[in-house]
Amino acid sequence: MKPATKFILLHKHSAAAAIIPTTTISAATTHNHRLYLFTFLALLSFAATFSLFTLPYTTTTTPTAVTTTTNHRLPNPIFETLIHYATLTQNTTNPSRLTPPELTAVAAVLRRCPTPCNFLVFGLTHETLLWHSLNLNGRTTFVVESAYEILKLEEKHPWIEAYDVTYTTKVKNSNQLIRYAKTELRNECRPVQNLLFSECKLAINDLPNFVYNDVVWDVxxxxxxxxxxxxxxxxLSAIFTAGVLARSKKDGSRDTHVFVHEMDREVERVGSGEFLCSENLVEKVGLLGHFVIGKNGGGGGGFCREAVAEVSSVRL
Structure with a gap:
């Protein structure tokens, strides 16, 4: 048997064939970088999406004049300018408007008021925008007898906080109402109570809950x-309600300043004597009475320390 013939085949080795093209290396490197970048962005996107479901849900709202308060007073130059222009012209057409001295008396108390100041106003008047501006960094709330008036006000000045109430009293019934309040002095018409649950005929009890429970009214x-x-x-209802709010506040360290306009009228004069009390009258400017009432102010379970004469009545 012939032995198998073996052949050795030699190939010429090319140096060029052993060299990997640089373009191939660059492409591979670029591909890897893109892969890393894609992976990083995918992880980042996943983390952001995951946080939406795991973090507490919060919203950002624009503060309004109703709830935004700061501990900074209105700068004195601005305060003085507002008072200057408000009192510049003497009132000759509307006798129910505050006179410059009356207006200045209220403004002086607002200026000294602790910040943020809580200011409750019964009625919409010529001075409504001024009161809101003077107490810009506090809370100013208006109580109005007409929902239509509030609608008109909100159309032009939506930042004003106002609430309408339904009054059940009439001027012609003032004497009967005062006698009724005296008989209920230790019951429904007591000077210290939560008016939200009051059945007194003079109590205003249909305002929002915060008016009675959450806010200490300074003025x-x-x-x-x-x-x-x-x-x-x-x-009469507004005066009675103011007297109760001033005496029932939770913060006993702060007095409440109560102003009653048009004290020349019998209802205002007699009602103030019964529920705000002469011993609390600190000044009278024109037709404006200024009372200062502390927490639980009064004596013997009544509104006043000094007994009010039984003959107090409204001459109609």
Missing amino acids: ILIDGPRGYFPNAPGR
């Missing part, structure tokens, strides 16, 4: 509702 101005004719609601 109260009674310049409404209407009270110049027998069937008008009169201000």
